[in-house]
Amino acid sequence: MNVRIASDETYQLDLGVLTPEENAIINRQATYYEISAISRDYSGRVTYKYKPTSKFVGTDEVELKSSKGSGGSCSTSNTKVTFIKFTITN
Numbered sequence: 001m002n003v004r005i006a007s008d009e010t011y012q013l014d015l016g017v018l019t020p021e022e023n024a025i026i027n028r029q030a031t032y033y034e035i036s037a038i039s040r041d042y043s044g045r046v047t048y049k050y051k052p053t054s055k056f057v058g059t060d061e062v063e064l065k066s067s068k069g070s071g072g073s074c075s076t077s078n079t080k081v082t083f084i085k086f087t088i089t090n
Contacts, residue, residue, distance in 0.1 A: 002085050005086060005088055008054075013049075015066050015082075016045070024038050024046045024066040025065050030050060030060045030062040033060065036049075036051075046066070058087075059085060059088070061083070061084065061085050061086065063083050066080050068080075
């Protein structure tokens with residue numbers, strides 16, 4: 001997925017609702033970030049948030065992995081990998 005944001009902008013991606021046994025992780029962390037984190041709210045909705053380092057202009061990448069079903073840990077679970085390429089502009 002390609003995402004274009006301004007250097008002072010924060011990007012959010014909704015990863016859906018996951019049960020406590022299911023998980024989402026940052027498989028490969030971004031490089032130029034002030035914020036690059038996954039959070040879960042009280043209802044189980046999981047969100048990835050990214051904000052580039054102050055005044056950074058260029059490209060950055062992150063890879064997310066989410067597992068649903070079968071506790072998120074066994075081989076029958078449904079695993080989704082999301083690759084995001086950010087283009088950060090002024």
